[in-house]
Amino acid sequence: MMVTDVVNWQPTASVAALQLRARLLRQTREFFYERKVLEVETPTLAQYTVTDRHLSALQLQLPGSEQYYYLQTSPEYAMKRLLAAGSGSIYQISKAFRADEFGRHHNPEFTMLEWYRVGFDYHQLMAEVDLLLQTVLVVSPAISIRYVDLFFQHTEIELMHASIEQLQQYAARVGIDSSAVTEQDSRDIWLDLIFSHQIQPELGWPQPVIVYDYPASQAALAALDADGEYAKRFEVYYQSIELANGYHELRDVIQHERRFQLDNERRLALGLSTIAVDIRFMAALQHGLPACAGVALGFDRLVMLAGDNKQLADVISFTVNNA
């Protein structure tokens, strides 16, 4: 028997799924064309990556160079440099790469739809995301709920005043195994554990849910409210699947520096190496990012949900295992 007889060369997605993907791509592009949002392309291979402690970029070297390059975990920084250069509202459908993300709803290489709306606040952008979902998924309008209210609804914990001990007791009571949590972890790991085990499985049935106003400790690059109590960040869930993550974008360069430094301190505490801050991104911020809101949406997941599929492999031509 020849080796070609036993090698699995077939795509994991059906032809119907590929056609659905093509249709959603066209609808998405029409959606932004109608709204005069400019389609752009930015590099997937770049000299810097993000400091986020929960993201791991793939790195490689170009021939004849000692320097490392990174496959981008999202086009965020490059797109913000375009915004700072005066592009106006922009969108991009591009490949993004994240090492260590394998699963039914994760593939290390995936397609991301990311867009920025100059002059929008995050509530306006949430409304636009909702409209896009209604257009391409044919779903009812989304329900919006603040993070603390959602948390209370599911756990009866008043998050603002909840101690680590309270969160720990709740996790133990509902049977979440938390033996992986260590002294080095911050309070947020308890929120992540409870959210992913107890809340997310219930989210987005029958229509999408937009969760907004995240704890300030989970701001990422979202602006905080005037009192610094919560982050102007939102996430979209549909049928228990996280679809999108958006911000009222942070613009202050000093705040950026502080958050990157904090990221690196946390990386060190977790035994990870620090990440050099992207100097070109910082220079663009120094020049000035226009007031805007931005969001990234997992396009493969959108196709998966639109086709009523249960795993990403059903809508990706070749997953990393047979690419």
Added chain:
Amino acid sequence: MATYNTNEFKSGLKIIIDNEPYSIVENEFVKPGKGQAFNRVKIRQLKSGRVIEKTYKSGESVEAADVMEKDVQYLYRDGEFWHFMDLTNYDQYAAASEVVGDGHIWLKEQDMCIMTLWNDAPLSVAPPNFVELKIIETDPGLRGDTSSGGSKPATLETGAIVRIPLFVQQDEVIKVDTRSGEYVSRVKA
């Protein structure tokens, strides 16, 4: 010490937790937004068969269990241990009653079984899916009597009791599915 990263988790993988061997039944990668990624797993304790849930931070490593399966022949029982042999190299294994478990009622000398070994020590023994055993005791059973659903109990040579059709008689050899414990057919002598 061999280890597996959570990236390598898949069903069937054998790992060690608190010095006990487990097999992964189900693995799910979850990552809340910008937060910590976890691998939620359902794992089976290989000794007790009990299934529990566990959550790992993605990227963590877990000790690999040196667990393997091999075909062995059941030789004999000496009162304390059940003895088996690997016919390829004549290695013999003595398994205690708790290792052989409930499957012992199907074991007939010279039958082939699948033995699970951990660090080369027997962990469990699975009898063959089908065994052929002689009926040593059963009621004659009246022909035409269907009041008992057309079946009657029979004691087999290994001590197992199964339900058989009324027409099957003592001293006959029958084929039994050990997974369900059900009669399959008569075996012609």
